[in-house]
Amino acid sequence: MLIWKSLFSKPDAVLALAILCAIVLAGLLAPVAYPDGPWRMVARPLLAPFADMRHPLGTDALGRDLLASLMFGARTSLAIGLVSTCVATVFGASIGAVAGFFGGRVDSALMRSTEMFQTVPSFALAILLIAIYTPSTFSIMIAISVVSWPPVARLARAEFLSMRRREFVQAALLSGQSNLRVAWSQIFPNILSPLTVMAALMVSMAILFESALSFVGLGDPKVVSWGYLISAGRGVMSQSWWLTFLPGFAIMLTIVSISILGDAIGDSQDPHFERRESK
Template structure:
């Protein structure tokens, strides 16, 4: 409750929360309330925004409804961001936990394995992975997850290394608890705060990566996303600026809201920062 109270007192974080909540509602209920297909040609191409009440955001290069594309793209962009982050956490947390808890050769082996994925820039590695497999929402999500888990592993490793010598951990060992129980019940719950903050920022990064891949033509050609909309309009920026501006604004607002919420969570979950703010 103290965390919720502290977070609610952070006006900037609450702005990010409400903006993100709006996008989540659009992703959840938008396609149900707005039954227009994002691929259907409904009007003449390059219809400017607010010129036709039936198509408030205008039409794209093929006469497709921009608002329909924006609504359906919200679901795909958020889904890719959330699922890829979840997969990255499922990979990075166990590896970091075992490396930080056991140390020694286990730590060396797992960290050398982690460094293999960090030697190549994440965006370049994601391009290679998607290019090897057929571009689809599954390959894009997998690629983003693969390039996103190393920072999670390193963060969790550091947390476990600092907590494994605490008195409650030593007491659990003396009581005969297994290593798995100590990791899952004693150390991991006490290291969740920085992991939650990192996860919120990872979702924002994943959305940007998906948009960048789609912009380069490596997105799923059968699924509408914000990155696809920008990539399809990149050759007509001067003629129809709104085709790039509208989905770009949606990406910017989503990423900004996630970053604001992440900073708010960091203050709420970090007692030292919360104390400074209250003073």
């Protein structure tokens, strides 16, 4: 397939893909490697990394294994990142597509309501939503989706609006294809690359958002996430810096990989890609 071919032709994309696979694998294998879960106190508190090879990354202030926490944290952070991005992208893109395709009053109505969401500070809105429902993985996902769909809607609307006037779209409509079919098979493939790039950025944004929520103490209390680890480790940062550094590093690694991959996928959607490379 074209996507794989162009991905594998770029070394940075291959590296990013490898890192992401490793993180996903770590998350999947967490219950196998640590059947007792991340909350058990297993060793002396504040053990430094590599001091005891049974706990290679050391322990936190309560003697819990940091590697186990990081692996379980990957599950939460990635799940929240992916699910809320999917929900926000699908919802935002549909709203934007309808607004851009039909234009006129439909467009104004939908865009005014989108702007209502954009005028409220997103972090405050998310906190409010989570405070109304009890903090849980599900409510966090919903809250992040609710605050992050408006930019997608605006992007999709702008793209649909300009595509709608293109002659190949008019020709497709004239030839008798239905609105839905034209939107899906003629316009959508052409806006896929900006959407992919945006979605990749949103995954990173969602992970950061969840970290911020956990940091202020609104994370799901039943599960570990990278953000929770950072906020838990900040009290002992002066002596045990790795307790904040390592989860932060994990977040950075994931986000950079996703961005690189998003760009690469965006490029691979371009039919001129092969030609440009060969020149």
